[in-house]
Amino acid sequence: MSYQEHPKEDEQASARSAEEVLSRLTLQPRNWALFLDIDGTLIDLAETPDSIVVPLDLPENLHGLSLKLGGALALVTGRALAYADRLFAPYEFPLAGLHGSERRSASGAVSRVETGKAFEDLKTALAEEARAWPGVLIEDKGSAVAAHYRQAPAQRETVEAAMPRYLDMAGADFTLQRGKMVAEIRPARASKGHALKAFLDEAPFKGRRPIAIGDDVTDEAMFRVANELGGHSIRIAETEAGTDAKFILPSAHALRxxxxxLADSGKSVSA
Known part of the structure; x- marks a missing residue:
């Protein structure tokens, strides 16, 4: 299978491709660090956040690749840390959850952005109003809250009209993050780009070049940081439109x- 390079790359580099970039992880394992989104990137999207399916061999393969990288593999996700850990048990990887609002370093130290009672009251009010939005799922993530309308696309305008109102209630410390059939209110001082930078300030990531992989607009901040730092960015997408990623892979299956x-040194990296 051939994967096409994003057209913004220099023409002299047109022979390169996403799988060739990823092959550097095992050819030069001390030079690179890998940052991976979860939903839509490692795992196929599903109708609801709780209905995703984790392929049986994925946790073990991630663990194997992490070992080859000396532990310089991190998950950077909109999921809460505890939820993401359950997906990949028994392994616990360095992880930034809730778009960077909480983060566990390779040492196991956990930091979180604290919210407060006002945000708890906001989540309660949003859940109450959403009872009148058939098919919309309100996901309480702790320091973030998301309204999913994948099962009710007709409710998009309703959700998109309501969430800025709740953002106003949350105040200047929060921001509205839009994604695939979802709108989420999260702490403004956290992003996937900030999380990637924070990892790169710590062992075993420090001194390495980043490769960031994601599938959604929420991953664009991570792509921009990876590009700025001399690394690479790969978006899981069917088309090349509307992304700062340097390369494209067609599906989560292709990445897996x-x-x-890569986790099995006896195999070719071509999918």
């Missing part, structure tokens, strides 16, 4: 195939 090959 490459990760499995």
């Amino acid at each position: 195939t490459i990760i499995a090959a």
Whole structure:
């Protein structure tokens, strides 16, 4: 399978591709660090956040690749830390959850952005109003709250009109993050880009070049930081439009195939 390079790359580099970039993880394992989104990137999207399916071999393959990188593999996700850990048990990777609002370093130290009672009251009010939005799922993530309308696309305008109102209630310390069929209110001083930078200030990531992989607008901040720091960015997408990522992979399945090959040094990395 051939994966096309994003057209913003220099023409002299047109022969390179996403799988060739990822092959550097095992060819030069001390030079690179890998940052991975979860939903839509490692795991196929599902109708609801709780209905995703984790392929049985994925946790083991991630663990194997992490070992090859000396532990310089981190998950950077909109999921809460505790929820993401359950997906990949028994392994616990360095992880930034809630778009960086909470983060566990490779040493195991956990930091979180604290919210407060006013935000708890906001989440309660949003859940109450959403009872009148059939098919919309309100996900309480702790220091963030999301309104999913994948099962009710007709409710998009309702959700998109209401969430800025709740953002006003949350105040200047919060921001509205839009994604695939979801709108989320989260702490403004956290982002996936900030999380990537924080990891790169710590062992075993420090001194390495980042490779960031994601599938959504929420991952663009991570792509921009990776590019600025001389690394690479890969978006899981069917088309090349509207992304700062340097490279494209067509599906989460394609990425999982490459990760499995990288974790097993006896396999080719071509999917």
